[in-house]
Amino acid sequence: MGDARMTGAELDRLRSFRVLAEELHFTRAAARLHLTQPALSQQIRALERQLGTELVRRDARGCTLTEVGRLVAAEAGRALAEVDGAAARIRAAVGGRDGRLRLAYTRSARGGRVDALVARFRVLHPLVEVVPETAWTAPNVAGLLSGRFDAAFVRPPIDEPSLVCRHVDSEELLLAVPEKHRLATHRRIHRADILGEPAVMWPRENAAGMYDRTIAQVWPDGGFHLVRHEPDDEQLLRAVAEGAAIAAVPAGRARALKVPGVRLRRFAAPTPTVDIALAYPRDTTNPAVHRLAALVR
Template sequence: MDLRQMRYFTVLAEELNFTRAARRLHIAQPALSQQVKALERRLGARLIERGSTGCTLTAVGEVVAQEARGVLARATAAEERIAAAVAGRHGRLNLAYTRSARGGPADALVSAFRERHPEVELRLQTGWTAHNVTLLLAGQLDAAFVRPPLDAPELTCLPLGEEELLLAVPADHPLAATRSRISRRRIATEPVILWPRENGPGMHDLIIRQLWPDHGPRIVREEPDDEQLLLAVAAGHGVAPIPEGRAHALRVPGIRLRRLTAPTPTVGLGLAYDPRVDARALQFLLSLARDR
């Protein structure tokens, strides 16, 4: 059935008076009468009985009015869903955290997005930067928090900020007793605990260039994530560089956090995405990130 005819007939069924129904619909009464007759011809049945003061619905008319209300309600809901999707209020955003950056700017941005766009389905996961980049390139993510620099020219990385890189040392280590900043020379031969380079090659190399610029670190152990890394430090196996926010968030006992002399080492946080993707929800996330 024609949606306009159904809407006209539904109003007539509620008013049971052509004059009042035409007034509600903002059309002329003859036009309403013609649309109702056209609907009756299409269905092959009489829908109303006209009287001197109004009209009544036939048995078929009662059924048509009831079904038309349902069809119109579903059509209205569908239009609203489509309009919401066009406006970015519906849809899905596949987003990944990087393990070393939970809390701080990443969580703040996600919270702001949830508040601003509550009707977008937000699917979150957590992975290392290299893993997130792989998923982005495969089209399985819309955006991901990463630690730049990235070796992926197909992607764009929107900077979100920098944080200081600290050195975690065992609580009973001689470096734990000093309150002053530690020089690179003093850690040149220290045993070092790091995570595997393949987890985030850009960040891994950046850390080494900043802390061990001459000969590289003496890596004695690799751990899969920051918590395990700090636990290994607490056990006395070596020292480890760690972003300040992550170190304070984990709060592993048995370690001391120390700062290094200038130039202050830092690591960045970025939001990576494929600029060829034009999803509305992604554009809203990028707009929020640029405004922060």
Template sequence: MDLRRLRYFLVLAEELNFTRAAHRLHIAQPALSQQIKALERDIGVPLIERHNRGCALTAVGEVVAREAGELLAHAAAAQQRIRAAVAGRQGQLRLALTRSARGGAVDALIAEFRTRNPDVDLVVTTGWTSHNIAELLAERLDAAFIRPPLDTAGLECRHIAREELLIAVPADHPLARERRVTRQRIAAEPVILWPRENGPGMHDHITQQLWPNGGPRIIREEPDDEQLLLSVAAGTGIAPVPEGRARALRIPGARLKRVTAPVPTVDLALTYKSHRMAPALKRFLNLIDALPGADG
């Protein structure tokens, strides 16, 4: 059914006068008459009864007027939702976090996006960098936070933040008494780390920075930073941990130590497919670009 004709009929039903209705609609009266007759043909019965002083609605016309009002209101709301989706103000954004970056910049970024875009359905999951990349390539995500470096064809990265890498040591370890630890002092220490397959790029980046002469002596692997720090607190060994996550967890029995220059760091980035970008993702990227120190 022609929505324009319904809108014309609704105005006529309110005015019950062709002249006034045509004036409100900014069209000529004969054109309005033609549109009403066309609507009556579409429906198959008369909708108005014409008389010298104006017109009146038939029984069917009253039903059409009532239903037309609701239908046009729904259509207008739908148009607004479509425009909002195109602009990224509505729709859905499927986003994955990386376990080692919970809290800090990531949580603040998501909270700000929710505040600015309350109508966007933000679906958030958490996984390892390698898992997040696999989900993104399978198009089950729109974007994912990861720990670079990343060497995957078809994906782009937007830098979010850089943080210092600390060394967690047991509270009763001799290194716990030192202000900063050297690479030489940690070279032979037993190390607890997470499995390399969780994030090969970050794993290699960490070991190359801290153990440049042969790699760490890994004696145990833990699935995430919390379990890693708990293992450190139990005296199993030492472990490299991003500063933000380590300080947020605050595990008793684990002491956090800085490393002497050059200071080791890890990056945080958002990765996505540039050729398949939802409008809501564009707004999320715009928010990232507005971050202090963002380099795009």
């Protein structure tokens, strides 16, 4: 009865027999199954031929089960529960309502639209197990290529043809300066104001595309004077607070950290920006990934 190779017709016979075993009346069972009584009788006879034994005895009040019939009814209930449960799990997975999503965040883009997007996904697909990690763009991309992650938030541009990269949001770059710096009182910072100023940045290998784009927008005419590397945004802003250097930082992260001794100033037009995107393998078959990507669109 638990044979996964049962045909559709055999499953139909078991379903019909299970209902008959509950009703012990052909007319009522046929009505529940939306069958005619002769059609139900035909299915039961076919099941008896298949098993080579009598399952049901008719009487004046309806029918009774034979000893074997009672055993078959119990086994049919278990077998059909397994089949129905498996079918429900498959439908849920195909619909993105079940399964697993190994999702990597990028350190510089927590909060804002990224967190709102994942929160929305969790509400719509509560049965999907989201397994989060946080790293920089470069290790996130490496994790996608190795199969460690199903999807990841990254700072584009990234040059990986095997990955889809969907734009999620754009974020303004601000200039972080020490509170006693000559530029701390300026409302808007012009590019010429910072030529040759000592600057602190995170390592380029964390996210090469974002690193190069930042320098191209903030120091378009050259004059980028790097004096120090720091591993993340918080340490970068602490270096600024010490008076060691200035730094170009994404607005959301910088404002959320609120490091004492740092003043955040906007640039004069054109406003420099960096992007955040959702990346995932182009050939992914994980339905949860496609559901998350659909929310981005």
